[in-house]
Amino acid sequence: MDERTLRQADRVLSIGTWMIVAGAVVFSVLTVTPLVRSVTPEGWGWTAPILPIVVDAAVVIVVRLDAALARVGGHAGGWPVLLRWMTGLMTLGLNTAGSWLKGDAVGVAVHAVAPLLLIVSSEASLAYRRALTAAVVQREAEQAAEKAAREQRQRDREQAERDREQRRIDAEERRAREEREHAARLAREEREHQAALAREQAEREREREALRLERERAAREQQAREAEQQRLAKERAERERERLQAEERARREQQARAREQAAERRRQQLLAAGPATVKQEEATARATVAAAFEADLSVRQAAELCGWSVGWVNNRYNDLREGPALTGVAS
Incomplete structure (x- = not known):
């Protein structure tokens, strides 16, 4: 049974119980008042309705409190049971006393209907209320369990969602960390590559500089050799020129001596x-x-x-x- 059905059953039980109580109370007042008036001293007849009203009030109190206790699942002990049965028996006795004193068995049976119905309905309503209360409690427990289960499932879903979110965050952080590490590795490799290129460039520059210096040295040596060769050639040319000049001078001197000798011979011939x-x-x-x-x-x-x-x-x-x-x- 769902909660709505339980509440409808409780409402029907309450309405039915109070209708029985109301009917029993009215019937009891109408039945018991003449009996009490007949045994009341002269001048006190007006007090006859008080007794059935008091008894019926006790019945109302018992029914109302039992209903309240049954709703909350409480139990007041033995005194409420004694009060319930005592008021029920009193109502039964007061309602059937008149017919019993007259020896009217049919009247006793007729007047016993309402009190017996009140007593049984009170007990039955109490049992019904306790059963309904137990059902309500069970239903509430089930609902609480369902709610707890839903809340647990919700917490599990939220935890799963948090776990997924945490895993996603961890994955993003791991991916970001990997990207940073990859970028750092690429940057390091780029720096190392640039450093290697710089070293290679510096090495090539040194090699080019060394080659340039070697070429300059070779050029200077070549120039020195050429200059030395030119100097040697010039010296050779100078020596050759000096030799030629010396030979020319010697030849000229020889020619001059020859001419002089020839002239001398000519003079000697002329003079001779x-x-x-x-x-x-x-x-x-x-x-x-x-x-x-x-x-x-x-x-x-x-x-x-x-x-x-x-x-x-x-x-x-x-x-x-x-x-x-x-x-x-x-x-």
Whole structure:
């Protein structure tokens, strides 16, 4: 049974119980009042309704409190049971006393219906209420268990969601960490690559610088060798030129000595020829005059050797005295 059905059953039970109580109370007041008035002293007849009202009030209290206790699942002990049965028996006795005193069995049976119905309905309603209360409690327990289960499932889902979120966060953090590590590794490799390139570039620069220096040294050595070769060639050329010059000087000196020797022989021949008997040709005469001039002969002696006049010979001597140029011309 669901909670709505239980509440509807409790409401029907309450309405039915109070209808029975109300009917029993009204019937009891109407039945018991004449009986009480008949045994009440003169002048106190107006108090006759008090007794059934009091008894019925006790019945109402018992029914109401039992219903309240049954709703909360409580139990008041033995006194409420005693009060319930005592009020029930009192109502039964008061309602059937009149007919019983008259010996009316049918009246006793008729007047016993309402009290017995009140007593049984009270007990039955109490049992019903306790059963309903137990059902309500069980239902509430089931609902509480279902709620707890739902809450647990909700907590499990939330925990699972938190776990998934945590796993997602962990995965993202791990992925971010891996990306950072990958980026750091790439950056480190890039730095190492750049450093390697820089070292290679520096090594190439050093090699190029060394090669340049080697080329410059080789060029300087080549220039030095060329300069040395040029110097040696120049020295060789200078020595060759000096040798050639020396040879030329020697050749010229030799030629000069040969010429001098030839001239000397010519002079000797001219001087050895003695006085000319015939006037010599001008060229021969000039040579004879020159030889006489070099031999430091007098003008007259030279004139005798060449056969020319003293004046002409004197003029030739003057020419020879003026310089080598004229002498060359005369020669």
